[in-house]
Amino acid sequence: MEKVKSLDGFYLYKIKKDNKNYYLANKKNYKKDIENLINNLDDLKFDSLVILFGLDTGEYLSKLEKVLCSNNKVIIFEPNEDVFNKNKNIILNDNIRVVLFDEENIGSIFATIIDGNNFDNLYVHAFGNYKEIYKEEYKKLLEAIDAKYFSVSGNITLAYRCKESFMRNSIQNLKVIKESSPLNSYIESNKDVPAIIVSAGPSLDKNIKDMVKNKDKAQKCFVIASNRTFTTLIKSGIKPDLIISIDPSDAMYDMMKESLNEDVPLLYYEYSNRYLVNEYKGEKIYMSNIFSKIIKEINKFEGLSQGGSVAHTCLAMANILGCNPIILVGQDLAYTYDKHHSDKATFDIVDNIITTNWANELVDDVFGNKVRTTTTLKVFKNTMENHIKQYKSERNVEFINASYGADIKGAPHEELSNILEKDIFKVKKKKLQPDKCIDLSPEKVISTIIDFVDTFIEKSEQGMEQCNILSEIKEDKSLVHIDGNDIDFQRFLFILDIVQTFESSLESFYLGGYFNKFLFSIKRESFLMLAKDYDQLTSNMRYQSKVFFNYFIRMNEMLLEAKKIIDDEVSKFK
Template identity: 30%
Template sequence: MIEKMVLEKNLKAIENNANHIILPFDPSKQKYNVFRDKDKVVVACQNDYVRYDNSDTGKYVKNFDYNHKGIYFMPGLFDIGAVERIYNGASRDSIVFVVEPNPEIFYYMLTHYDMADLFARKNFYLLVADYEAAPEYFSNYIINKGFVIKVSNIQCYTSQYLKVFEREQSLNLQKRFFESARSSLFMLGNSTDDTMIGLLQNLLNFKKFCSSMSIRKLKNKYLSTPAVIVSAGPSLKKNIHYLKQADRENVLIFAVDTIIKKLLDMGISPDAVFTVERPKIVYEYFYKDIDFPENTVFVGPPVVYPGILKKFSARRMILPLKGGEKMNNWLNCLVSNKSDLIPNGLSVAHLAFSFARYLGCDPIIFTGQDLAYGDDGRTHSEGTIYDNKDVDKRKEKDLWVEGYFGEQVRTSEMWRKFQTWFEEEFYKSKGSIINSTEGGAKLKHTQNLLLKDALDKYAVKKCKPLYELIDDIYEPLFMEENEVIHGRIENEAEELRKFNELMESFIKKLVKYENNTIVKENIVEYLSELNQMMIEYEQNADGLGFFTIFIQTHFAIASFEINQLKRSDTVEKVGKIIEIQKKLFKVSADLSELIYGELEKYLHTSFMSD
């Protein structure tokens, strides 16, 4: 009866806190037997066991550094003493993230320990998932749960039973968490100059975005239709000829920009060509000198170089907005949310996959998706711009990963990030995903199948070409009067002006603090006022549409630096926080003024005239 009451109390606390994710599990796969033996708890596995007092494990973490804000990553919920010691020792601005890979351990803890108060806390996170599934959720936690600004200080503790029975798996879990943290930092954004180029190109392409068809009209239009995503990896030479032989009426072919010229030279007209990068050089390499056939549709975000879009008519372009990015949320608001946002990931192949999945394609077949160097050291397929070795300036530390055939293959940090993104998205996808690359890195959650066999098996039923479907259902995404959008951009510009004024007032206040003599008796008051300014900063910045992409890296750096400060109330700490905040507020003031000016310029020149 007591166990049932404890269980219900714990479950209620978990259900009421969106921090926690508990994946379904198969009871038949449980491998541990857990029971109490006097003052110890025994975790038994087959003929082996570990016996210890899991309530007394706080002693293992007494020397942890609790003076800085950060993330405490803990494989295993079993060592409740260590969990509680870390949680109580960490600041309330820190995050405690527990991953329990074994559901029987999770169930034992729910029925024997009252952890409802812990589960209810805003900075406590629990993920119950096995070693294969858990890493696929890390990026979601880091980006969407606010972990990213605290990844500068990560400390780990592993439950003792995992160290005995699953040491290698738990260490790999830590490794995957650190990899996800690095990838998430990479996704924060580019330099301010690059981001400004992105804003300007989005604005320059905005009319074409409005005249193109909304991706929403294509959702699930190709259910159970096979799609082949052709990338430009060095293994493509093994099977590209099968695309030439395939019955084009029975399959969609999606090509990344790097490989488009080679396909067209072979007489293969893909249904769509994809681009995600914004630099002009992408246009010069892959689009400038090509006459695209009428049956090929361009797919890419409206941030691409404007010259690319001039190569296609309104009926031959789909401009999906990138999910999870404020700039694209803002663009969608300008057109009354008539588009859908999809994951663009980190590479053009990521976008191609997201698009195919959005259309309902099943299976999605990859070829040329090596994400590794070829046997001869090549980075790309023959017949591409990368035949000129001077073009590829890749200078990255080499890594070794499991290959398509189980061997070890050489890859790079960048490709490893691409692989991690794919595997996380594959895990969340319902349809079948087939890897027909026949080389390169192994991709989890896919089925290896020769391209010829995949086409023979799945490309057996006619489907309407993408361009014909668009012709049948085309209508411009946004047809309202220009004044509607004009007014919305004006409102955004006015909010930026107000934010700029707020930043200037914060800077004046900080300068005043600097000029004052800070005495020990006033330290707590100063720290409280500085903290309040950061809260107001975040609240106001969050309401500024796309502006957060310009400041997110600066905000992350400021947060890192503040998190590194010890949890002590000293005059020195106050001075350092003032220095950090003044730098953040100054760059935010400069950027808001700059972007306000660009929006005003756009309103008075570009949008209202052709």
Template identity: 45%
Template sequence: MKKYKTMDGYHVYRIKRNKKFFFLADQLDYKKEINQLLYTLEDLKFDSLIFLFGIDTGEYLQDLKKLLCAKNRVIIFEPNPGIFKKFDSKLADNISLVLFEENQVRQIFDNTIHFKNINNIYFYAFGNYSSIYKEEYDRLIEHLDWTIINAASQVELAKRFKKIFIQNMTANLMALNQSTPIHHYRSTNLNVPALVVSGGPSLDSNIRDMLVHKDQLDQYFIITGSRTAEALTKNGILPDMIVSVDPVDANFDMMKNCLNLEVPLAFYEYSNRYLVGNYKGDKIFISLLLSQTVKGFEQYQGVYCGGSVAHACIDIANMMGCSPIIFLGQDLAYTYNKHHADSAVFDYDKSLLYGATTIVKDVYGNPVGTTITLDHYRRRLEHYIAIYKDQKRIRFINCSYGADINGAPHKELSDVFKEETAGKQKKKCIPNQEIRIDSRKTIDALLCFIEEYRIKASQGLELCEIICSENQTKSLLIMEETDIDLQRILYIIKIVNDFENAADIIYLGGYFSEFVYEIKERTFDMSAKDYEKLTSDLQHQARAFKMYFEKMKEMLEEVKETILETVTEFYKPHIV
């Protein structure tokens, strides 16, 4: 590695890679490289997150800093260890340098990209980095795209299910005292093989193999979702656990003929309330929400949620110590040009538009149609499996015939029954109903939180209207501390900060996610270059926060109405 002066007066590194020499940027016209970077970032928003690939000599940093405001953050990934050591990891207050390492890249993306900023993310590969370090570049892009898709899906999920999530959570509180927390079954089936049953097109073939080897099924812990419970029971196969995480009423319809099974049903706060309320068997509680909000619930565990119920089933099997974990009907593709197995299709499916939109390789290396969503589920499953790749205790086997799942080699189910035997006898899920919660008191506390901030939103709105009506032209940067308008703005900001950081905000779920996303997009949309001017402009701030409080009140009133409607339906007498 050696530094050279460019023809236009800058400096560039020449490195040796694969026995060849490469300049990391244009040796003749280095200014062009800097200008291309600046052009890509010229429309930065005030809260944009910028990822760069490659620092080279760092001679673009001074120009880069001129584009940024205090709220921007830049993370530069450098794949060359020798170059990385030439710099401090903190290049400025909001510019960091990170040595490229795939797991660290993935972790940084997971920690920084979320529903609030997915539309304000910038990426640029400097100079010749994308071609010289092509493998690293491709992996970085793959993880970046995957994380953005995941965050975007959360926004879409929030918009689609925000009301039903609140309804289900409110009603399902009633079932908790008759439920066993999922962590009670940790390591109860150590080294017992698990069959995780999903509704993909391969399921019908898998069930035929199960019936041929029916006398061996008592050696396997069988976990299924609500879609596939009836497909098993109609064939005389009784699962050991049913898991239902889907919020929609269709899940109740899928299970309406299985409500009296002597099989525990695992659910979480947002599972369909009619299924949870009407299921007669034992119930198992998976906590994704209350462990973060209710005092004394901190020890209650959640499970991995990768978009489909299969992810939860697999994590439960892992939590119980099962191995190998065997996938049935886990196609994640339109095998045989079908969206589900014939035995796992319901009237609900007639209302959905199914159709392949992309191609992946199947377990035999042949092309098979799938969708962006199903492929996203596959990637999340592969990510989960990769976490355990170095652990000898657990193995994953894919007996489906759809998309190839990295980390879960394909094997015929008939061969599995011949080769995989239980290390010890499986144990049934014995209830331990230790949960104690006053559901009405919990709902009352939530309603009090909503009312408290509905009132504060009204107060903030009134202050904004006063400022707007007085139409004083002032800069917040040069106001006296005793200035009434400064005090008003400070109180307005306090309301917003307290609200967005309140512990109970998590109860609002999709309502809050959608609210923040829409507010960022519409109300607080400003460029980085205008950030200081606009945030110090009294009238601009008052107008922006006025819209914020109007939407905040509207959201809180809708949530309150939804909770009270659900209370009226499920709780008697009505909570005041």
């Protein structure tokens, strides 16, 4: 690596890669590369996350710093280790960070910096010649960004679409939780027992034939089913040891209505479909993904990792149970045989709109060929691979994929019949015995929810009143240069206190998708500012009062809508 000077007076690096010499940026007109970067940030928002690929000598940093505001964050991925080490002590602003590009770690980095607040507000730019020189690395970076983007956007879309059912389910499921056993009671209860996770992909039809053919050995495994596969297994003569249901929709009830009288334990959480949870006759196991964050009496109880599909929760449960090996069947994550689901696990009520036209992506299958898939399934695949990697790092567990769809990293393919012939049955499986030790008062929780909503309906009205007063002030008061005892400044502090208290209240978790949708929408509706205008607008009292007036209007509307749902569901308790 050699540090040289461009024709227009900037320093840049000349490197050797694959026996060829490259300049990391424009040797003749380095200024043009800097301008391309800065111009790409022309409409930078006040809270945008900037992801850059390539540091070179850092000559662009001073220009970059000038277009940022204090709220922006920048992460620079440097793929050349020599360049990274040469510049790792470079002085940076607090909101700029340089990391060495590592394909194995970029997913975990994005998990900490990309969320529902910024996923649709990312600026991605490859500096200079980095995109051409490090083509594969840049492709991997974009894939990791896309995976995180679709994961977060999918969760937000789900919260939007299911906000009402989330709330109705969580309120009605309160009655069942106190009669259920907690997830904690079963940690490592089936240590070193083989597990079979039964998903509903196109491979399931063949996998079930193998399970039936080797029924005695298959039933020695701890078999975990989902809504889709439970009845199919029962009809095939295979009795699962656990069924997991996390989807909030009524379609889950319809999938299970033929099997409501079975005695297999049902694992559910707060948002699981209320009709299924309430009417299923078997024992119930509660995993707490929401209420343990809010309710003191159950904050010791655990939840499970969720990665977008019920299969991820099944995988997490098998890991919690201590099972080993964990065998995946029907887990295609692709349109194997040009099908979206197994024939045995297709339900017209939810599947009649799915077409193969959606599968316009390609991934490697378990045999090294290409198979069609969708963007969503690729995200599920990425998340599952990350979970498998995590579980393997935590304990000595083997994952085997007996399906015929997408290749799943960390779970090599093997025929199910061959797996069941192995010496894997060293420990006898144990039935999940009831342990009803959850002390919870649904009435007390309902009272807390109602009090919270009523309190902040009133506070939203108080906020609107104060914002109205401030919007009418004649002089252009600054929030930076103002006497702390100024009556209008005190009004503004009162407004901020309502907002901060509301958004930081643990009780906001009770509002579920309503709260998430409100925050996501109001930020884009009222708080959208360019980075270059940030200091001016955030210090202007009159402007801010108008922004917060709209905030309180939307907050009030959201809370009144949520209150109507709560009152409706509570009336059914009586």
